[in-house]
Amino acid sequence: xxxxxxxxxACKYLRRRCPSDCIFSLYFPANDPQRFARVHKIYGAxxxxxxxxxxxxxxRAEAADSLSFEARHRVEDPxxxxxxxxxRLHQQIQxxxxxxxxxxxxxxxxxxxxxx
Amino acid sequence: MGGNSPCAxxxxxxxxxxxxxxxxxxxxxxxxHKFAIVxxxxxxxxxxxxxxELPVHQRADAVSSLVYEANARVRDPxxxxxxxxxFLQxxVSQLQMQLAVAQAEMLCxxxxxxxxxxTPQIEEVDPDHKPSLxxxxxxxxxxxxASSSNVRESFFGHxxxx
Numbered sequence: 001x002x003x004x005x006x007x008x009x010a011c012k013y014l015r016r017r018c019p020s021d022c023i024f025s026l027y028f029p030a031n032d033p034q035r036f037a038r039v040h041k042i043y044g045a046x047x048x049x050x051x052x053x054x055x056x057x058x059x060r061a062e063a064a065d066s067l068s069f070e071a072r073h074r075v076e077d078p079x080x081x082x083x084x085x086x087x088r089l090h091q092q093i094q095x096x097x098x099x100x101x102x103x104x105x106x107x108x109x110x111x112x113x114x115x116x
Numbered sequence: 117m118g119g120n121s122p123c124a125x126x127x128x129x130x131x132x133x134x135x136x137x138x139x140x141x142x143x144x145x146x147x148x149h150k151f152a153i154v155x156x157x158x159x160x161x162x163x164x165x166x167x168x169e170l171p172v173h174q175r176a177d178a179v180s181s182l183v184y185e186a187n188a189r190v191r192d193p194x195x196x197x198x199x200x201x202x203f204l205q206x207x208v209s210q211l212q213m214q215l216a217v218a219q220a221e222m223l224c225x226x227x228x229x230x231x232x233x234x235t236p237q238i239e240e241v242d243p244d245h246k247p248s249l250x251x252x253x254x255x256x257x258x259x260x261x262a263s264s265s266n267v268r269e270s271f272f273g274h275x276x277x278x
Binding site: 065092 | 158159178189218225
C-alpha cells in the first residue's frame with residue numbers, strides 16, 4: 001500500500017487491493033503506471049514478484065530498476081531489446097580499439113623519426 | 117517438430133507439440149536448457165505472445181536476444197543485462213579517453229615538428245623524455261571513471277548510448 005492508503009501501480013493495474021506488505025508498492029509507485037505496465041507485459045506480474053521476493057530487501061530497488069529498464073527496451077525494440085545496446089557498445093569498443101592502435105602506431109612512427 | 121518428437125518447450129510444458137507450434141523452430145528438443153531459462157525469466161505465454169507479434173524472419177533473432185537476457189538475469193538476479201551494459205560503457209569511456217590522450221600527444225609532436233605551424237609557448241622537447249604512452253602509463257586523472265560498483269549512479273542517472 002502507498003503512503004496515504006492508495007494502491008500502487010501494480011495493484012491498480014491488476015485491479016486488486018494493495019496489501020500493506022505488497023511486494024510491488026515500493027518499486028512501482030502509482031504515479032508511474034507505464035513502469036509496471038511494461039514489466040508486466042514482458043515478464044508477467046508473478047515472475048516479477050518471484051524475482052523480487054528471492055532477493056534481499058536492500059537489493060530490490062536496483063532489481064526493479066533494471067527489470068524496468070530491460071522491459072522498456074524490449075517494448076521499444078521487440079527483436080533485440082537491450083541486447084541491441086550491448087551489440088552497439090561492442091561495436092564502439094572495437095572501433096575505438098582500432099582507432100587507438102592506429103593512432104599509437106602513428107605516434108610511435110613520429111617518435112622514431114625524432115629519435116633517429 | 118518432425119515426426120512425433122515434441123520440441124523442448126512442449127516437453128517442459130507437458131503438452132502436445134502441434135505442427136504449427138510457435139516454439140518448435142527455435143527451441144529444439146536437444147537443448148532443453150534454452151527454453152527452461154527463457155521460461156523461468158519471461159514465462160512461456162509471454163514469450164509466445166512476443167514471438168507472435170513479430171514477423172517470422174525476425175523471430176530467431178528475438179529468441180537469441182531473449183535467451184541472452186534470461187541467462188544474464190539468472191547469472192545476476194539484481195542487474196541482469198544492465199550490469200553488462202554498465203561495464204561496457206565504462207570500457208568505451210576509458211578507450212575514448214586513451215584515444216584522446218594519444219591524439220593530443222600526436223598533435224603536440226606534430227606542432228613541435230612543423231615549422232610552418234605557429235608553435236605555442238612550450239618547452240623544448242627533451243630527447244630523453246618519452247611521452248607517457250610509451251611508458252604504458254596514463255595520467256591518473258584520466259583513470260577515475262565512475263566505478264561499475266555503483267551502477268545506479270553511473271547508469272540510471274543519464275541517457276543510454278543511442
